[in-house]
Amino acid sequence: MEVVLTELLDGGVGLLTLNNPDRMNAWSPQIADAFFEGLNRFDKDPDCRVIVVTGKGRAFCAGADAQGRFDKKQETEQQRKVRLAREEAKATWRIKRFHDLSHMNQPVIACINGGCVGIGLSLALACDMRFAAADAKIGVIFPQRGLIAEDGMGYFLPHLVGTGSAMMLLLTGDVLRAEELPQGIVQKTYPKGTLIEETLAFARKLATHSSPTAMSVIKQQIYTLPHLTLKEAQSINDRIQAASLQQENPDHEEGFAAFTGKRTPNFNALNQTLPYYKLARQLLRRSNL
Numbered sequence: 001m002e003v004v005l006t007e008l009l010d011g012g013v014g015l016l017t018l019n020n021p022d023r024m025n026a027w028s029p030q031i032a033d034a035f036f037e038g039l040n041r042f043d044k045d046p047d048c049r050v051i052v053v054t055g056k057g058r059a060f061c062a063g064a065d066a067q068g069r070f071d072k073k074q075e076t077e078q079q080r081k082v083r084l085a086r087e088e089a090k091a092t093w094r095i096k097r098f099h100d101l102s103h104m105n106q107p108v109i110a111c112i113n114g115g116c117v118g119i120g121l122s123l124a125l126a127c128d129m130r131f132a133a134a135d136a137k138i139g140v141i142f143p144q145r146g147l148i149a150e151d152g153m154g155y156f157l158p159h160l161v162g163t164g165s166a167m168m169l170l171l172t173g174d175v176l177r178a179e180e181l182p183q184g185i186v187q188k189t190y191p192k193g194t195l196i197e198e199t200l201a202f203a204r205k206l207a208t209h210s211s212p213t214a215m216s217v218i219k220q221q222i223y224t225l226p227h228l229t230l231k232e233a234q235s236i237n238d239r240i241q242a243a244s245l246q247q248e249n250p251d252h253e254e255g256f257a258a259f260t261g262k263r264t265p266n267f268n269a270l271n272q273t274l275p276y277y278k279l280a281r282q283l284l285r286r287s288n289l
């Protein structure tokens with residue numbers, strides 16, 4: 001069984017589905033490898049303009065898979081060979097950790113169809129947006145297991161909801177319904193029966209009506225500029241904006257023509273050679289966490 005399913009849907013939407021419903025899609029080394037392999041394939045695919053991440057069955061990801069976690073049996077020679085081959089393949093990946101999702105050109109949307117706990121929430125928080133079933137159970141139980149906030153959660157949560165709300169969630173271990181969470185964690189809630197349909201419709205809207213190159217730059221603006229002083233942020237933004245208006249930018253011409261012609265735009269795939277894109281990458285490049 002493939003533990004992660006990847007599919008490029010019509011309209012330029014890449015769908016990535018955690019596929020171990022019997023274990024409630026609990027995070028494991030096998031799922032991790034397949035997940036990041038799928039992300040790296042989408043990252044290189046010019047036809048993929050937006051990515052949606054969801055889970056199969058009744059859970060999005062119910063935390064780490066504890067099965068085998070405390071098993072101290074020695075690694076066999078065959079297992080060692082498999083592990084080394086996997087590590088060699090992973091060395092070529094650009095996206096290797098949750099925080100690397102912020103460096104992807106495509107917007108990444110978490111479609112939280114059910115239970116989203118522990119590292120499952122870390123994954124969802126690392127995505128650019130989160131849509132959830134209204135009754136999806138979401139939270140952490142780290143301190144109750146003698147553990148700390150993991151995989152970027154101690155960074156993402158305070159930025160999304162503020163210090164106090166982040167403390168409440170991380171220290172109490174409360175698991176709440178999506179509709180009960182502090183504002184900022186989930187952007188949209190839907191009945192479970194319509195969640196994936198609504199999420200994919202939103203993703204197709206982005207893929208169809210928004211320039212992939214512009215979306216990539218906007219994403220980096222959002223992740224970078226708030227960490228600078230206002231003067232620094234405005235200076236960088238002014239230079240990128242001027243380049244997008246004054247230098248070669250066929251998407252701007254197409255977007256304006258589509259608006260005045262009252263039609264759907266026909267934007268090109270991501271173009272990393274455009275002057276304003278290259279300038280933006282130079283100015284907005286972020287250090288790895």
